[in-house]
Amino acid sequence: MHKITATNDFVxxxxxxxxxxxxxxxxxxxxxxxxxxxxxTPKNIFPSNIQxxxxxxxxxxxxxxxxxxxGGVDFMVATNGQTMMQDxxxxxxxxxxxxxxTKPLAPNYKRDDIQLIGIPLxxxxxxxxxxxxxxxxxxxxxxxxxxxxxxxxxFEVFQKLVEDQFKGKEKxxxxxxxxxxxxxxxAKEHYTDTCGLKIEARDLNQGKILVDGNTGTALGAIxxxxxxxxxxxxxxxxSVVDAFxxxxxxxxxxxxxxxxNFAILQAExxxxxxxxxxxxxxxxxxxxxATSGPGVSLMAEFLGLAYFAEIPGVLVDVQRTGPSTGMPTxxxxxxxxPAAYASHGDTKxxxxxxxxxxxxxxxxxxAFELTEYLQTPVIILSDLDLGMNDNLCDEFEWDDQTAxxxxxxxxxxxxxxxxQRWGRYLDTDGEGIGYRTIPGTHPTKGSYFTRGSSHDEYAxxxxxxxxxxxxxxxxxxxxxxxKTLVPKPVISNSSxxxxxGAIYFGTSTQxxxxxxxxxxxxxxxxxxxxxxxxxxxxxxEDFIEQHDYLFVIEQxxxxxxxxxxxxxxxxxxxxxxxxxxxxxxxxxxxxISKQFINVMNQDKVTPIQKADRG
Amino acid sequence: MSFIRPNIRxxxxxxxxxxxxxxxxxxxxxTLCAGCGHxxxxxxxxxxxxxxxxxxxxxxxxxxxxxSSKTPAYFLGKSHGFNxxxxxxPSVATGANLANRDLVYIGVSGxxxxxxxxxxxxxxxxxxxxxxxxxxxxxxxxGLTKGQDSATADRGSASKKGVPNPFSxxxxxxxxxxxxxxxVARSFSGDKEQLIxxxxxxxxxxGFALIDVVSPCVTFxxxxxxxxxxxxxxxxxxATGTFDFVPLxxxxxxxxxxxxxxxxxxxDGSAVRLHKATENLDFSSRRSALNExxxxxEKGEILTGLLFLNPQTPDTHEMLGTTPTPLNKLTYEQLCPxxxxxxxxNESFK
Ligand SMILES: Cc1ncc(C[n+]2csc(CCOP(=O)(O)OP(=O)(O)O)c2C)c(N)n1
Ligand code: SF4
Ligand SMILES: [Mg+2]
Numbered sequence: 001m002h003k004i005t006a007t008n009d010f011v012x013x014x015x016x017x018x019x020x021x022x023x024x025x026x027x028x029x030x031x032x033x034x035x036x037x038x039x040x041t042p043k044n045i046f047p048s049n050i051q052x053x054x055x056x057x058x059x060x061x062x063x064x065x066x067x068x069x070x071g072g073v074d075f076m077v078a079t080n081g082q083t084m085m086q087d088x089x090x091x092x093x094x095x096x097x098x099x100x101x102t103k104p105l106a107p108n109y110k111r112d113d114i115q116l117i118g119i120p121l122x123x124x125x126x127x128x129x130x131x132x133x134x135x136x137x138x139x140x141x142x143x144x145x146x147x148x149x150x151x152x153x154x155f156e157v158f159q160k161l162v163e164d165q166f167k168g169k170e171k172x173x174x175x176x177x178x179x180x181x182x183x184x185x186x187a188k189e190h191y192t193d194t195c196g197l198k199i200e201a202r203d204l205n206q207g208k209i210l211v212d213g214n215t216g217t218a219l220g221a222i223x224x225x226x227x228x229x230x231x232x233x234x235x236x237x238x239s240v241v242d243a244f245x246x247x248x249x250x251x252x253x254x255x256x257x258x259x260x261n262f263a264i265l266q267a268e269x270x271x272x273x274x275x276x277x278x279x280x281x282x283x284x285x286x287x288x289x290a291t292s293g294p295g296v297s298l299m300a301e302f303l304g305l306a307y308f309a310e311i312p313g314v315l316v317d318v319q320r321t322g323p324s325t326g327m328p329t330x331x332x333x334x335x336x337x338p339a340a341y342a343s344h345g346d347t348k349x350x351x352x353x354x355x356x357x358x359x360x361x362x363x364x365x366x367a368f369e370l371t372e373y374l375q376t377p378v379i380i381l382s383d384l385d386l387g388m389n390d391n392l393c394d395e396f397e398w399d400d401q402t403a404x405x406x407x408x409x410x411x412x413x414x415x416x417x418x419x420q421r422w423g424r425y426l427d428t429d430g431e432g433i434g435y436r437t438i439p440g441t442h443p444t445k446g447s448y449f450t451r452g453s454s455h456d457e458y459a460x461x462x463x464x465x466x467x468x469x470x471x472x473x474x475x476x477x478x479x480x481x482x483k484t485l486v487p488k489p490v491i492s493n494s495s496x497x498x499x500x501g502a503i504y505f506g507t508s509t510q511x512x513x514x515x516x517x518x519x520x521x522x523x524x525x526x527x528x529x530x531x532x533x534x535x536x537x538x539x540x541e542d543f544i545e546q547h548d549y550l551f552v553i554e555q556x557x558x559x560x561x562x563x564x565x566x567x568x569x570x571x572x573x574x575x576x577x578x579x580x581x582x583x584x585x586x587x588x589x590x591x592i593s594k595q596f597i598n599v600m601n602q603d604k605v606t607p608i609q610k611a612d613r614g
Numbered sequence: 615m616s617f618i619r620p621n622i623r624x625x626x627x628x629x630x631x632x633x634x635x636x637x638x639x640x641x642x643x644x645t646l647c648a649g650c651g652h653x654x655x656x657x658x659x660x661x662x663x664x665x666x667x668x669x670x671x672x673x674x675x676x677x678x679x680x681x682s683s684k685t686p687a688y689f690l691g692k693s694h695g696f697n698x699x700x701x702x703x704p705s706v707a708t709g710a711n712l713a714n715r716d717l718v719y720i721g722v723s724g725x726x727x728x729x730x731x732x733x734x735x736x737x738x739x740x741x742x743x744x745x746x747x748x749x750x751x752x753x754x755x756x757g758l759t760k761g762q763d764s765a766t767a768d769r770g771s772a773s774k775k776g777v778p779n780p781f782s783x784x785x786x787x788x789x790x791x792x793x794x795x796x797x798v799a800r801s802f803s804g805d806k807e808q809l810i811x812x813x814x815x816x817x818x819x820x821g822f823a824l825i826d827v828v829s830p831c832v833t834f835x836x837x838x839x840x841x842x843x844x845x846x847x848x849x850x851x852x853a854t855g856t857f858d859f860v861p862l863x864x865x866x867x868x869x870x871x872x873x874x875x876x877x878x879x880x881x882d883g884s885a886v887r888l889h890k891a892t893e894n895l896d897f898s899s900r901r902s903a904l905n906e907x908x909x910x911x912e913k914g915e916i917l918t919g920l921l922f923l924n925p926q927t928p929d930t931h932e933m934l935g936t937t938p939t940p941l942n943k944l945t946y947e948q949l950c951p952x953x954x955x956x957x958x959x960n961e962s963f964k
Contacts, residue, residue, distance in 0.1 A: 034964070209963035219959065225949035227941040228712045230705070247959075251951045259937040261944055263712040265930075268738040272705035275698065275735070279709025282696060283674070283717075284942035287709060301699050395960040398953040404946055438942065439674045439694035439710075440717055447671060449687050451697040460642075461687070 003115060004074050004094040005196030008038050008063035012075040012147075012197075015087040016140075019051030022079070025140030026057040028165070029147060030390065032157045033061050034210045037202040041067045041510075043389050043586060048235070048328045054083045063202055067356075067392055068511030071588035075197055077143055079121070085109070096195055098143065098150075117191055119146050124182055138179040145183025150195040155184060209357070209395050213386035214290075216357035216396065217316055218243035220364020221288055222251060223398055226314070228287035229264045230276030232295060235328050236384035237318040240290035270295035274302040274315070281312040282450060284409070284438035286368050288314035293322045293335050296342060296379075303377055304343025305452040307475070310425070310434070312371035312407075315339075316364075316380045318387040321584040330584030331384035333506055334556035339379045340534050340564060346472065350378045350482055351534040354386065355509040356393040359532075366487060372407035374482055375433055383555070385507045385586040408435040415445040423457040424448045425471060432478030479535055486533035489540050492516070498525035500600065501547035503540075505531040505561060508553045508587055515592035524600045526551070534564065541569050548607075549575050551599075553592055557582045631667040639664045641691040645684070651803035651829030651844075652682050652751045658806050659720065659749070660689040662813035666861070673718045674710055678703040678732060681758045682724035682751035682829070690720075701732030704739035707746055708930070714940040715931050718817055719746035726756040729765040729784045736786075740793040740822055745929040747816045747823045750786055751803070753831035754842035761834025772839035787921055788907055790824045791900050796927040797823035798903070799920045802847050803830065808919060811859040811886075815920070818859070820881035821929045828916065852910055854919035855890040880925045888920060897923045 004010070014029075016022035023044070030042035041060040047053035060070055075096040078087045084099070085108075091097050093113040099105065101118025121142055125135040148155055158180050166172040217240050221229075231241045245264050252261040267273040273289040280287035291299070296317050306313050319335045321327035340351050350370060352363040363380055371378040415422070415437070422445070425434045434457075437446035448459040456467040492513065504512035509530050516526045529543045544550060544565070552562040559578040566573045579595045581587040627635050639660045644653050663673065673693040675686035679700035686695040698706040707721050728736045728750050739748070754767040763771075766786065767779040790798050797819040801809045809827065816823035828847050830836050836843045841850075862883040876888045876897060888897065894909070896902040903922040910917040937944075 205964075209960050211963040215963075219956075223950055223956070225944075225946065227944060227949065228709060230709060230712075251955065252949070254937055254948075257937065258935075260935050261937050261939075261941070261948055263931070263934050263936050263941060265708065265712065265742075265934070267705065268734055271702060272708075272735055272738065275702045275705025276709035276712065278698075279676075279696070279706035279711070280713040280941075281709070282706075283710040283713035285713035287713070302702070305699050396956050398950075398956045400953050402950075437694070440671055440714060443669055443671050444692055447692050447694050449695040449697060452699060453697070 001113065001115070002094045003196040004092065006074070007198045007200050008061055008202065010061055010074040010197045011070055011072060012059050012061070012077065013073045013087075013090070014057040014077045015080045015083050016055050016057065017080050017082070018046055018049060018053055018055040020140070021137040022055070022057070022140045025144050027390070028158070028161055029144050030059050031161055031210065032148070032153050033059070033199065034205055034392070035157050035161065036153060036199055037205050038063050038199065039065045039067060039204055039392050040210070041069070041392065043069065043385065045585070046329050054080050061199070063204060065204070066510070066514040066589065068514050069586045069588040071590040077147070079139070079143070096197070098146070115194060117150070117194060119143065119183065119186055124186065128182065138175070141176055141179035142183035145180035146187040147183075148180065149184045149187040150191060151197055151199050153199045154201060155180070205392070207395050208392055210390045210392050211357045212239065212388055212390050213354065213357045213360040213382050214239040214318065214388065215243045216360030217290070217364045217380065217382065217387070219247060219396060220361040221314075221368070222247050223361075224286060224365040224368035225404055226286040226288050226368060227262050228276065228280035228285045229262075229289065230267045230273040230280075230287070231264070231289050232267050232270045232273050232291065234292045234295055236320055236388045237290040237292050237295070237316060239388065240316050240318065270298040271302065274299040274313070277313040277315070278302060278306055278311050281371070286314075286372070288316060288368075290316040290318065292318050292320045293338070294325070296335055296339055300343045303349060304345060304347050306377045307343065307347045307349065308345070309450050309452050310375040310436070311377075311450070312375055313377045314367045314371050314380065315377060316382065319381060319383040327584045329384070331507070331586055332555050332582060332584060333381070333383055333508065334560065334582070335381060336554070336556065336560035337558075337563060339381055348479065348535075350374065350376060350486060352378065352380050352487065353505040353532055354380065354382055355506050355530065356386070357391050358393040358396060360386065361396045363487070369405050370482075370485060373405060373433070373485065374478060375407065375436060376478070376482075381506060383507055408433055410435050410437050410441070410446060412442045415442045418445075422446060424459040425455065425474070426457045427474050427477070431481045432474050433481065483535045483537050486535065486537060488537050489532055489543070490530040491539070491543060492528040492530075494520065494525040494527050496525045498527055499548040500525065501527045501529060501543060501550035502553060502596075503529050503531060503550055503561070503565070504553040508555055511587045511589045512553045512592055514589035515596055518589060518593035519596040519600065522597060524597060526596065531561070536565065536568055544569065544571055544575070549577060551579050551596065552576050553579045553587070555581050555587050630664055632669060634664065634667070634670070636660070636664050638692065639670060639690055641689040642687050644688040646681055647833045649832040650681065651753060651831070652685050653688070654803040654806070655749065655751055655809070655827050655829055656685045656689045658809045658813055661806070662810050662817065663690060665810070666814050666817060668718060668817070672716070673720060676703050676707040676710065676719060676721040676746075678723050678727035679758070680724035680727045680756070681831075682722060683727055685751070686722055701727050701730070702735055703727070704732065704735035704744070708739060708742070708744055711744055711746060711930065712936070713942045715745070715936065715938075716940050719744075720817070721746050721748045723748065723750050724757070725750060725752040725754060725764040725766040725786075729786060733765075733784070737789070737793055740790050740795045740824070742930045743794065743796065743821045743927055743933070745820055745822070745931070747813065747825070749813075750824070750826045751829040752786070752826050752842070753829050753835055754840065755831055755835040757831045757834060761831070768841040771841040772837060773835040774837055776839070778839070785907065786826045787824065788904055790822075791903050791922050794927070795824050795922070796821040796924045798922040799824070800826045800828070800916070800918045802828045802851055802918055804844060804848065805851070805918070808853060808857060811857045812920065814859040815880065815886045818880045818882050818884045819923075819925060821927045847916060850915045851918050852915045853891055854895055854906070854917060854921065855888050855892070857889070857920060858887040860885040860887055878923055878925060886920065886923065897921075
C-alpha cells in the first residue's frame with residue numbers, strides 16, 4: 001500500500017465534539033509545531049452551538065511558509081462518532097486514520113488505501129481515571145501524546161508547553177504530562193514505523209508569533225489610545241472586545257487609584273453601539289465598536305450620519321457567512337460592498353482589509369489615525385478565519401517615537417489666534433477636511449451644532465441647493481485626499497514578465513500567493529496585487545492598467561470587490577475573471593490554482609482578452 | 615407664553631455670578647410654530663443655566679429628530695450641540711459622556727423620539743443611570759411629520775384629525791421610575807415657576823434625571839378632545855407641591871414641620887426643598903410615586919412636579935470604575951504601553 005510520506009509538509013485534521021475540551025489539546029498540538037520551528041496554520045471549524053455538535057480543527061504544517069488552506073487531509077484524528085464516516089472518507093489515499101479502537105470499527109469502514117491507527121483512548125482513560133470529567137479531558141491529551149510519537153515531535157516540546165500552560169496551576173502539570181506519556185507509549189508499542197509523516201525541528205519561526213487576528217485588532221486599539229468601546233455580542237467579533245478588555249485590565253488601570261483609563265459598555269444593540277462610538281469620537285476620545293454583518297446592517301443609519309456630519313469612528317467588521325444569520329460560525333468576505341456603501345444617500349466609507357494578525361494590529365492603529373484625520377468612519381474588514389483562528393505572522397512592533405495624529409482639531413489657543421471667521425466645514429487648506437472643535441474647549445469660540453441634516457460651511461442648517469451641492473462636492477474631494485492616505489497595495493511580481501495579474505485581499509491573500517507559485521511551477525506567470533484599502537489608490541489603477549486580464553479572488557458569491565473595481569475605476573468588467581469561494585470554508589490554494597491553470601491554458605489557445613473583448 | 619429671543623442684547627444686562635448675561639445663553643432664532651410649547655421649555659432651560667451660572671461651553675446639548683429635537687439650536691448657542699438620528703440620542707449622549715464626564719449633558723427629545731423609535735435606548739440609558747438631564751417635550755404627537763398620534767397619546771385623546779387614539783399610552787415617568795432613575799419629574803411647558811427649579815435640580819442631580827414636560831403642539835394637537843392641549847393641561851394639572859431649588863452656597867436655615875416640607879440634599883451639596891401638597895407621596899419610594907401617579911390618572915388628572923428622587927445612585931462611570939480624569943484628556947503616556955510591553959506580549963504568543 002502506498003503511504004504518504006512527507007516531512008514538515010502535511011495536513012492533519014481533528015474531528016471532535018464541541019464542549020469536550022478538545023480545543024485546548026488541539027491548540028497544544030499546533031503550538032508544538034510552532035515551537036518546533038515550522039510554520040503552521042490551524043483552523044477551527046466549529047458549529048453555532050455550545051455543546052455536543054461536531055467541530056473540526058485542521059492544521060496545515062508547511063515549512064515553505066505557505067499559510068493558506070491547502071485542501072485535502074493526510075492525517076485524520078477521528079474522535080467523533082457522529083461524523084466518523086465522513087471523516088473516514090475525507091482522508092487522502094495513502095493517508096492515516098487515527099481512531100478510538102476501544103470498540104472495533106464497524107464493518108462498513110472499508111478502505112484499503114489508508115493506514116488505520118487504532119488507539120484505545122476510552123479504555124486507557126477508564127483504567128487510569130475514576131472521574132468522568134477527567135476521562136473526557138485526558139482522552140484528548142492522550143491522542144496528542146500519540147501524535148508526538150507518530151509524527152516524531154520532540155516530547156520536550158510538550159513538556160515545556162504544559163509547564164507554560166499551567167503556570168500558576170502547577171498541580172495540573174504532572175497529570176497532563178502523564179496523559180501525554182500514556183498516548184506516546186501506546187503508539188510506540190504498537191505503531192513503530194507506521195506513519196510516514198514527520199516533523200523535523202527547524203528554526204523558521206524566529207520573529208514570528210501565533211495569534212488570532214481579533215487579538216491583533218484589540219492590541220492595535222490599545223496602542224492607538226482607544227478609550228471607549230461600545231459593542232453588542234456577535235460571533236466572530238466578540239473576542240475583539242474581550243481581548244481589548246483583557247489588555248485594558250492589564251495595561252490601562254491606573255496603578256495609584258485602581259481606576260480604569262478606559263470605558264467598555266455592552267450596548268443594547270448595534271445601533272446603540274455605533275451611537276456610543278460617534279458620541280465619544282465627537283467628544284474627542286478614540287472609540288470603536290466590533291461587530292459582524294448583521295450588526296453592520298443595523299449601524300447603517302449612524303454610518304451615514306457620521307459620513308455627512310463628519311464624525312470619526314472605527315468599526316471592526318469581522319465578517320461571517322451571510323446573508324441574514326447565514327452560517328454564523330463560518331467565514332466569508334461578503335460585507336465588502338455593504339460596508340463600503342453602508343447607509344442611504346450618497347455615502348461611502350474608508351475600508352481596510354487586513355490579511356494577518358500583524359496587519360490587524362497595524363490597521364487597527366491606522367484606522368484611528370485615518371478616522372480622525374479624515375473625520376469620517378473607518379471600517380476594518382476582517383473575517384472569522386482571520387479573527388478567530390491562530391495565524392502565524394511577524395511579531396507586533398511599535399515605534400516608541402510615534403505620536404498620535406489627532407487630525408484637524410482646534411485648541412483654545414488656536415481658536416484665540418484665528419484671524420478669519422471659523423467655519424466647521426470650511427475647507428481652508430484644500431484637503432476637503434474642515435477644522436473641528438471638541439466640546440468644552442473655549443468659553444466663547446468654536447461651538448457648533450452637529451447635524452445630519454444639510455448644513456453650510458458654518459454648520460448652519462440650510463436647504464439651499466447650492467450649499468448642499470458644495471458640501472457633497474467637498475466630501476468627494478475629501479475622498480480624493482483619503483486615496484493618498486490609505487495603505488497602498490502590495491505588489492508581488494512574477495519571476496518572468498507577464499500580462500496576467502491576480503488581485504486579492506484579506507484572507508484570500510495567503511492562498512492566492514501560494515496558487516500563483518503553483519501556476520509558476522507550470523510555467524504560467526502571474527503578477528499579484530494585495531489590496532489593502534478602499535478607496536483604491538493610484539497603484540491599484542496602474543496595476544490593472546498594466547495587465548491584459550486579471551483574476552479577482554474573493555470569498556463571496558457576487559464578486560463584490562470586482563464590482564467595486566469596475567465601478568470606482570471604470571474598468572471594463574471583461575478584463576476581470578472572478579475566482580469565487582463562498583462555501584463558508586477558507587479558500588484553498590488548490591481551488592485557486594486550478595482555475596488559474598484552466599484559464600491560462602485556454603488563453604494559450606484563444607487569448608482571453610481578445611476573445612472576450614472582441 | 616414666552617418666546618426665545620434672537621441673539622440681540624437683552625435690555626437689562628443682569629449678570630450672573632460668573633459674569634454672563636442672559637443673552638450669553640441664547641441661541642439661534644426659533645423656527646417652530648408660534649405658540650409651540652417647545653419654545654417655552656427652551657426658554658426655561660436657558661433661564662436655568664443662566665441662574666445656575668453654568669459656563670455655556672461646559673454644556674453639551676444632545677437630541678434626536680423632531681420639532682423638539684431641533685430646539686437645542688435655539689438655546690445655549692455657545693454650547694456644542696448634537697442633533698443625532700431619530701430615537702438614538704441616548705446612545706450618542708452615552709458615548710459623549712463616557713469620553714468626557716466633566717460636561718453637563720442636556721438631552722432633549724420628543725415623545726415620538728423617546729417612546730416609540732427610541733424606547734429601547736431610553737430604557738437602557740435609564741438603567742445605566744447616565745449622568746444627564748433628559749427632557750421630553752411631550753405633545754402626544756409627531757409634530758414634525760404632521761401630527762400622527764404618538765405612544766404617549768392618552769387613550770381616547772384626539773388630535774386635529776379627530777380620531778380618538780385606541781391604544782393605551784406609555785407613561786415615561788412610570789417607566790423611568792421602574793427602570794431605576796434617581797430623579798423623575800413631570801411638568802408643563804406653560805408653568806415656568808415649576809419647570810425652572812426642576813431643571814436646576816435635575817442638572818445638579820448626579821445620575822439620570824428625567825423631566826417629562828407636557829408641551830402642547832398648537833398646530834396638530836391643541837384640540838378640545840386632546841389631553842395634551844393647553845386648556846386640558848391647565849385644567850387638570852395637580853402639582854405634588856411647590857418646589858424650591860437651593861443652591862449650594864445658600865445656607866439652609868428654615869425649619870419646617872415634617873410632613874408638609876421635605877428637604878433633600880443632592881450629590882453636589884445643593885438641595886431641593888419641597889412643600890408637599892399631598893401627604894401620600896414619599897419622594898424616596900418608587901412604589902409611592904407610582905401609586906400617586908396612577909391615583910391621579912384614575913381621576914383624569916395629571917400629576918406634575920417632582921415625583922421621585924434618590925440622590926445617591928451610582929452613575930455609569932461609577933459602575934464602570936472609570937478614572938475621574940475625562941477619558942478624552944488622557945495622554946499618550948497614559949494610553950500607550952510602548953514597545954517594551956509589546957515585546958513581552960509577543961512572547962505570550964510563541
Ligand atoms: C428613521 C426615521 N424614521 C422616521 C423619521 C421621520 N420623523 C421625523 S420626526 C418624527 C417624529 C417626531 O416626533 P416627536 O419626537 O414627538 O417630536 P415632535 O416633532 O412632536 O416634537 C418622525 C417620525 C426620521 N427622521 N427617521
Ligand atoms: S408642529 Fe407642533 S410641535 Fe412642531 S413646531 Fe409646530 S407646534 Fe411645535
Ligand atoms: Mg411629539
